[in-house]
Amino acid sequence: MVLSPAGVQFLSYARRILSLAEEAKQALHPTTPGGSLRLGAMEATAASRLPPLLTRFQQQCPQVDITLITQPTRQLTEGVLTAALDAALVCLPPGADGQPACPAELAFTPVFYETLMLVRPQTPGPLRFAAFASGCSYRALGERWLAEQQAAVEVHEVNSYHSMLACVASGRYACLLPESVLSLMTLPENCLSEPLCEATTQLIWRSGLSAPALSEWRKLLQSVAIG
Incomplete structure (x- = not known):
């Protein structure tokens, strides 16, 4: 079943109403955060940054029911805008002024600073680009680099x-991933890695949303914001 435009709008309103109801319920017990906290994160952040933080948060707020999904930045941003998510860790693309392009309805704060590593075969030659689905900020950065090196850019979408x-090890692909993720993996022997650029991971949430569970999550992230 596919929703009509009116149905999509109605679903967004319904999610916001449910979010407000959850916020009101949590507000009754401001000193003891509880209820649900729906989080989103990029795959890289979930893999390299979140495990110890989620453990610590659960110890501090045991009555909060956390759910986590991983998606590219564009999809996560849409999820927060439509109230499908309470907050998400994303890499906002730069605007015309060079600052993070964040929708007006959302607030954000920088949390992690990543060095993005370009991984490619040792043997030179034309390369395809292995990346996540469209909407991934790292993919956009990698495509831009590859477009500067060769006329055509062919993207092969992967899920991990x-x-x-594995694509790079085959000898015909390049990829871009955070150093924090690469450090958890084994670089294939026939591959090279080098820093390409820096990227910032931001926490985004709907402006005005002040549920105690979200406030505690923000405090925890701000206390450990690292590079």
Whole structure:
């Protein structure tokens, strides 16, 4: 079943109403955060940054029911805008002024600073680019680099960083991933890695949303914001 435009709008309103109801319920017990907290994160952040933080948050707020999904930045941003998510860790693309392009309805704060590593075969030659689905900020950065090196850019979409490295190991692909993720993996012997650029991971949430569970999550992230 596919929703009509009116149905999509109605669903967005319904999610916001449910979110407000959850916020109101949590507000009754401001000193003891509880209820649900729906989080989103990029695959890289979930793999390399979140495990110890989620453990620590659960110890501090045991009554909060956390759910986590992983998606590219564009899809996560849409999820927060439509109230499908309470907050998400994303890499906002730069605007014309060079600052993060964040929708007006959302607030954000920088949390992690990543060095993005270009991984490619040792043997030179034309390369395809292994990346996540469209909407991934790292993919956009990698495509831009490859377009500067060769006339045509062919993207092969994968579902994991392990798949990316496997593609590179085949000798015909390049990929881009955070150093924090690469450090958890084994670089294939026939591959090279080098820093390409820096990227910032931001926490985004709907402006005005002040549920105690979200406030505690923001405090925790701000206390450990690292590079």
